[in-house]
Amino acid sequence: MIYNRFTLSIVSLCFASLFSFASFSAAATTNAKHLPVLDRIVATVNREAITESELENQAQLLLLRLKQSDTPLPPMTELRQQLLERMILEKLQLQLAATEGIEIDDATLEQSMKEIAKRDGLTVHQMQQFLEEQGITPAQFRQTIKTEMTLSRLQAKTVGQQITVSKAEVENFLHSPAGHDQSGAEYHLGHILISPPNEEPSKQDIQQLENRAGDLAKELKNGANFSKLAIAKSAGQQALTGGDLGWRKIGEIPSTFVKVVPTLKVGEVYGPIRDNSGFHIIKLLEKRNPETQHASAETLRNKATEILYQRKFDESLVSWLRHLRADSKVEIYLNET
Secondary structure, eight states: OOOOOOOOOHHIIIIITOOOOOOOOOOOOTTGGGSOGGGOEEEEETTEEEEHHHHHHHHHHHHHHHHHTTOOOOOHHHHHHHHHHHHHHHHHHHHHHHHTTOOOOHHHHHHHHHHHHHHTTOOHHHHHHHHHHTTOOHHHHHHHHHHHHHHHHHHHHHTGGGOOOOHHHHHHHHTSHHHHOOSOOEEEEEEEEEOOSSSSOOHHHHHHHHHHHHHHHHHHHTTOOHHHHHHHHOOSTTGGGTTEEEEEEGGGSOTTTTTTGGGOOTTOEEEEEEETTEEEEEEEEEEEOOOOOOOOHHHHHHHHHHHHHHHHHHHHHHHHHHHHHHTSOEEEOTTOO
């Protein structure tokens, strides 16, 4: 089984993956939205509450990361709406994980923290000191890792175990342009997804989405800041990191736009491109050509299997999360007073 990646470095874990929202359970009540501001409920997820103070705590962490990376900020109203939606999706997954009996024991958690620190050349104590300097307590970081591990196990079980990659698919990939690519070129991509509101959008919904995506693409092509609009508008998994997909080789790029990326110039925006997930807009942020080493046939096949698995996983995860959201009872009071 190939698990989805969920840790990169201490910095990415405490900021880019800061969304380990503290679980807060409370029964929804009819007057919940009229509580004092600090304790006001801004959403309920299957009768479990998300409070104003929880949302504001996560907003402050996000603002800290965005400011440190010099990312232009969208309007706070849009940022809080995006952040709340991510909190809702996380809470839904944690609820399902509890139902499925998925737990991370202390020994596994401690081992993971040691491995994270080791990758950055630090001890756990040094890592905790670094986090405290960034305003993240050891308890908060510990909860972050535990939540990320829980979500990873849940997604591997509910999404990953349903995915198969056949020998024919591997062979077809190896004989495709992506499989033949030996240039070693890597592409740093920005991504925005404009997604339908439900699993069965009407023709009118699709037309409205296409218009929104087209207007957004035009705005970006006219020089609007990509990261800022990704944070405010994108439904993609990387929205709150400015839509940053990171560095990817041609075979690791989603199939929806794999043929387009090599044709782009650095800084060029392309889209919208439609698929089952919605409408995509991409931007080539950077390109590089690192040295490559000859790989054996077995290594190439293993890599092809991993690439194809990850493609299927990413596409299936989007659909699964949309189903999970649609099948749950979610009430949002964010803009109510």
